[in-house]
Amino acid sequence: MRLELGNILIKDVQFGDVTKVENNTLFVNKEELINLICEDENIKSVEVELAKPGESTRITPVKDVIEPRVKVEGPGGIFPGVLSKVDTVGSGKTHVLKGAAVVTTGKVVGFQEGIVDMTGPGAEYTPFSKLNNVVLVCQPKDGLKQHEHEKALRMAGLKSAAYLGEAGKDVTPDEVKEYESLPLLKSVEKYPNLPKVAYVQMLQSQGLLHDTYVYGVDAKQTLSTLINPTEIMDGAIISGNCVSACDKNTTYHHLNNPIIHDLFEKHGKEVNFVGMIITNENVYLADKERSSNWAAKLSEYLGVDGVVISQEGFGNPDTDLIMNCVKIEKKGIKTVIVTDEYAGRDGASQSLADADSLANAVVTGGNANEVIELPPMDKIIGYTQPVNSIAGGFDGSLKEDGSIVVELQAITGATNELGFNKLTAKGY
Numbered sequence: 373m374r375l376e377l378g379n380i381l382i383k384d385v386q387f388g389d390v391t392k393v394e395n396n397t398l399f400v401n402k403e404e405l406i407n408l409i410c411e412d413e414n415i416k417s418v419e420v421e422l423a424k425p426g427e428s429t430r431i432t433p434v435k436d437v438i439e440p441r442v443k444v445e446g447p448g449g450i451f452p453g454v455l456s457k458v459d460t461v462g463s464g465k466t467h468v469l470k471g472a473a474v475v476t477t478g479k480v481v482g483f484q485e486g487i488v489d490m491t492g493p494g495a496e497y498t499p500f501s502k503l504n505n506v507v508l509v510c511q512p513k514d515g516l517k518q519h520e521h522e523k524a525l526r527m528a529g530l531k532s533a534a535y536l537g538e539a540g541k542d543v544t545p546d547e548v549k550e551y552e553s554l555p556l557l558k559s560v561e562k563y564p565n566l567p568k569v570a571y572v573q574m575l576q577s578q579g580l581l582h583d584t585y586v587y588g589v590d591a592k593q594t595l596s597t598l599i600n601p602t603e604i605m606d607g608a609i610i611s612g613n614c615v616s617a618c619d620k621n622t623t624y625h626h627l628n629n630p631i632i633h634d635l636f637e638k639h640g641k642e643v644n645f646v647g648m649i650i651t652n653e654n655v656y657l658a659d660k661e662r663s664s665n666w667a668a669k670l671s672e673y674l675g676v677d678g679v680v681i682s683q684e685g686f687g688n689p690d691t692d693l694i695m696n697c698v699k700i701e702k703k704g705i706k707t708v709i710v711t712d713e714y715a716g717r718d719g720a721s722q723s724l725a726d727a728d729s730l731a732n733a734v735v736t737g738g739n740a741n742e743v744i745e746l747p748p749m750d751k752i753i754g755y756t757q758p759v760n761s762i763a764g765g766f767d768g769s770l771k772e773d774g775s776i777v778v779e780l781q782a783i784t785g786a787t788n789e790l791g792f793n794k795l796t797a798k799g800y
Contacts, residue, residue, distance in 0.1 A: 373463045374552040375602035378444070378545030382471035385422055385504035393539045396546075398472050400506055400536065408535055409508065414516055414524040419509040421753045423475070423490050425502050428750035430494075433485030433758050434784045435476040435522075436611050437500050437624040438529045440469040442537035443606065450537060451530050451607040453588025462603035467540040473503040473624055474536065476529040477754035478510040479521075485762060486617020486784035487746070487776070494746040497786040499793055500624070507753050508532060519580055526612050529623070551602050551636050556674065559646050566644040567677040571601070571631055572667055572700070574692060576613045576621070576684040577652040583612040584621075584684075586650065596651035596666035601632045609650070615685045616763045618740045618786040619712050625785070630792050631682055631710065647674055651696065653689040660692050668699035682710040683789045686740070690725040701730040712737035712787035712795075717779070737787040738795030740764070741779050748774030 381396055388399030402420050409418045423429045443449045446464015449456025475488065488500045495501035510528055512521045554562060575584040577592035584591045586599075586609055599608065609626045632648070639645040651667040654660050671679050679700050683693045690711075697707050709731055713723035719739050752774075759770045764781030771777070780786040780795075787795055 373600045373602055374550065375462055375605060376465045377549045377551070377605060378465060378467045379470040379547045379549065380467060380540045380543050381546040382469050382504055385424065385472060385506060387422070391536065391539050393469065393543050398469060398504065398536065398539065405532060405535060408531060409510070409528045412524055412527060414513045414520060415510055415528060416513050417511045418528070421507040421509060423505040423507050423753060425490060425504070427490045429490040429753060430749040430751070431475055431477055431488040431505070431507055431753045432756060433477060433754060433762060434488050434617065435485055435525045436529050437622040437784070438474045438533035439624050439627050440472055440474065440533045440537035440540070441607065441627065442467050442534070442541045444541055448606065450534055451610060454585065454610060455530055455534050458587055460603065461606035461608055462600050466606055467537070467543065467545060469537060469540050471504055472536065473500060473505050474529050474533045475500065475505045475507045476510065476525045477507060478525065479512065479755065485614060485758070487759070487778070487782050488784050489746055489749065492747050493744060494783055497744070497780060497783045497793070499785055506532065506536065509754055522581055522612065522614065530610065551605070553600050553602060553647070556646055559644055563640055563644040566640070566642070568646045568675060569635065569643040569678045569680065570646055570671060570674050570676045571635060571648045572671065572679055572681045572696060573648065573650050574681065574683050574689065574696065575609070575650055575652050576615055576689070578655050578685070578688060581614040585610050585612050591652045592654065594652060596649055596663050596670060598670060599648050599650050601636070601648045604629060604632065616740070616781050617784040618764065618781045619685060619737065619789050620784070621684050621788070621790060622785070625788060625790055625792055628792070629790055631680055631790055635680070646676060653685065653692045655688065660695055664692060664695035664699050667696050668703055671700050671705055672703045676705055678706040678708070680708050680710065686712065686714050687725050694726040694728050694731055697731045698728050706733070708733040708735060710735045710737070710789055710791055712789050713739045714741055715739045717741050717743055735791060736796055737789050737791060737793065738780065740781040740787045743777065743779055746776040746778070
């Protein structure tokens, strides 16, 4: 399977009479976009705002971030099973508005949405401060239940990203990158002397408001399975959860999964990236055992020498992470786990809720309990009131002058467990 990504570099975003890309600027017809979003009867109203790098702007509470993409050539469309038919994607040509994003916010859905500052110390902890953001402030219909509210926000973001992505369909990309995965036997035949490596991605699926969707199917309803990594670049996996902001995998993270990109970069040179397994994170022990058994079985079936395992969330999912690691290690396959830490504000507490001596190769995205002070911003998009109650915040987090004292847990993407940021730590 071969996918060509054409990156159209977006350096600015502005409102305009026509939604288009011109001279590396994304112009957005605000009224047209609002009308599209308000087609959903569960959305009472929406405001569309722009947030650019370096501006004194704070966006909160952030629900999801989505990168605009459009299918140019090949089967299926962006976000299959959700916005387009359930065709297998991941091949052909896709154009990407690189440097732009859709951000959804509004009245808080759960208690774990986050903060994105476009400047100041907080901006250094989130990759989304570097993007030209089209922000949707959505007001739900009165009396809407939480799961219906989440879906309305999720669909608003996805539809908006697809709408903006269409503006790049006929634009010549600034750069083109190719990604190809061969069938397993052909891949082994082509690179017989390279170590065979697979990637196991754990998907958040712990219950209501903790959902991830694969081709439109809630991941909790699936068994561990094989997927081609290029399918994810076309939106086969989307976020639908409200877990802690610091290590939530937004839809943007899935589309730009750095583990996949890094393995492709090393493919054919240092390793043979033979495939990818997705597995879920469950609440009950029996479900955890079932999914980790299947992840280990599939790893063994692929005949790989090593596996990279990434997690989403913390606490309960730490058990799934260690189960996957231990069972795969016992198959004689070396593992590296990618996670983050909740080690207390002093960094002295146990980092994970579970552990095992076989989990001896770990990449960490940092300590989510570290405290940071965010200065006041000139402009607020959304609402600051939930800051005192979101995960990472506490009573008194929001100061009278508009400054905020929170743990990194409250900053969207701060300790992302795909390694999509700057934080890490070294063990000695």
